[in-house]
Amino acid sequence: MKSEDFLSSLTLLCLGACLLATAYHTILYLYYRDKLLLHYVAYLGFMSLFIFIRSPLAVYILGEPGADKIIFLLNEGLQVIYFTLYINFGIHAVEVTKNRDSLMYKGWVFLSWVLLTYAATVILLHSYGSVLPAWTFVAMRSFILVMSMVLLWRAYAMKVSVFQRWILAGCIYFLFCGLMSFISNSLPESVLIFYPLEWLQLANFGEILFFSSALGYRLKRVNNERQLAISQAIEEKAIAQQLRFEKESAIIQTRLEERNRIAHDMHDDLGSGLTKIAILSEVAKTQLLQPEKAKQQLENIAVSSRELVDNLQDIIWILNSKNDTLESLASYTREYALKFFEPLNIHVKFTYPEEITEVRLSEEQRRNLFLVIKETLNNTAKYAGCKNVQVLLEQKNGTSIFTIEDDGKGFDVNNTRSFGNGLHNMKARMEQVNGRFQISSSSQGTVTMIAL
Numbered sequence: 001m002k003s004e005d006f007l008s009s010l011t012l013l014c015l016g017a018c019l020l021a022t023a024y025h026t027i028l029y030l031y032y033r034d035k036l037l038l039h040y041v042a043y044l045g046f047m048s049l050f051i052f053i054r055s056p057l058a059v060y061i062l063g064e065p066g067a068d069k070i071i072f073l074l075n076e077g078l079q080v081i082y083f084t085l086y087i088n089f090g091i092h093a094v095e096v097t098k099n100r101d102s103l104m105y106k107g108w109v110f111l112s113w114v115l116l117t118y119a120a121t122v123i124l125l126h127s128y129g130s131v132l133p134a135w136t137f138v139a140m141r142s143f144i145l146v147m148s149m150v151l152l153w154r155a156y157a158m159k160v161s162v163f164q165r166w167i168l169a170g171c172i173y174f175l176f177c178g179l180m181s182f183i184s185n186s187l188p189e190s191v192l193i194f195y196p197l198e199w200l201q202l203a204n205f206g207e208i209l210f211f212s213s214a215l216g217y218r219l220k221r222v223n224n225e226r227q228l229a230i231s232q233a234i235e236e237k238a239i240a241q242q243l244r245f246e247k248e249s250a251i252i253q254t255r256l257e258e259r260n261r262i263a264h265d266m267h268d269d270l271g272s273g274l275t276k277i278a279i280l281s282e283v284a285k286t287q288l289l290q291p292e293k294a295k296q297q298l299e300n301i302a303v304s305s306r307e308l309v310d311n312l313q314d315i316i317w318i319l320n321s322k323n324d325t326l327e328s329l330a331s332y333t334r335e336y337a338l339k340f341f342e343p344l345n346i347h348v349k350f351t352y353p354e355e356i357t358e359v360r361l362s363e364e365q366r367r368n369l370f371l372v373i374k375e376t377l378n379n380t381a382k383y384a385g386c387k388n389v390q391v392l393l394e395q396k397n398g399t400s401i402f403t404i405e406d407d408g409k410g411f412d413v414n415n416t417r418s419f420g421n422g423l424h425n426m427k428a429r430m431e432q433v434n435g436r437f438q439i440s441s442s443s444q445g446t447v448t449m450i451a452l
Helices: 004-032 035-053 056-093 103-127 134-157 162-184 196-286 291-319 326-344 363-384 420-432
Strands: 347-351 388-396 399-406 436-442 445-451
Touching: 004 035, 004 056, 004 196, 035 056, 035 196, 056 103, 056 134, 056 162, 056 196, 103 134, 134 162, 162 196, 291 363, 326 347, 326 363, 326 388, 363 399, 363 420, 363 445, 420 436
Parallel strands: 347 388
Antiparallel strands: 388 399, 399 445, 436 445
């Protein structure tokens, strides 16, 4: 157990394992760009260099005098450096660096500079053939053991994952072998199981197994999280594409329905109007020898033509996206009502707010709202027998309310056979756009409330 062959074999085994781990984790770092891997590679690199100068390979390459000189020059300094990098890796592994204001983190930054300064001083002194007192060797080893125990405590306190449990196991193993190496320095050779350097090599080899396993688990978890994130991103993209497709389909469907509605309106209003004009024209031609009758037909043709033009203007106004505000609707209603009631000698009064709060109306909203207002005004002109009409606009709690009042003869709201279907249609139009339609009447007149 104490032969030079065992120490040489153990050293070469550790060197091979360390070099392989360094190369493997360097490749992993280049792929994952995980900074923890970079700290581990730095630690493995200096550990490899330390093991190399103590291995038979260094003697074979440099010769025994050269190897002894390198050992004298670098042994203590390299050992302290790689111990420092070992603790640095552990500090990052147990996430001390997440809180840079913590006492432990600040203490580690200060102590790492102390260790590295000590290592550089030792190498510099050895290059001039000088050495530090023996107590510095003992003090540095004691300090490193204390830091290892602090790291062990921190790993124990943070053991919430498999990765951290592997780190904890590696710290315990390294601490045990480090203590045995430290103790064996003061024991007689006759009672030694392993020499100090052998304990150190055992610590290095076992630590590589523990820490590499921990990092392997960590990278597997990271890879699984990446795959999950990719799957979620693909799923979210598919959902987004589906939503976009549904939205585009809805837009196309809306446009198609709007085109059909426009075609229907034009067929009902313009088509029937043109048909009426054509029929009246044919009748007028047959009455050319009867001037009075022909004149009446020509008057009817003129009225129908004006109605047709008005209906076409209404359709054009509704389709124009620039007219998508409540203020625009109020202005168009005023213009329509004045022009409509002027030939009938009916006075129209408008009571609008001094400043109309901006309210955006969709095409369906302004279409239904205007057609209901228009139908109300038409009913007033035909059936009310009034002299005055008042159009009132109010805005209350986010609701816009048009109120149309007349001083006509009124009607029985429970007996609306003459235009009851029209009232039903107006109510249905407002319900389509989440609005309200109410009408009340008495002998003093009729009040119609249209709210959106």
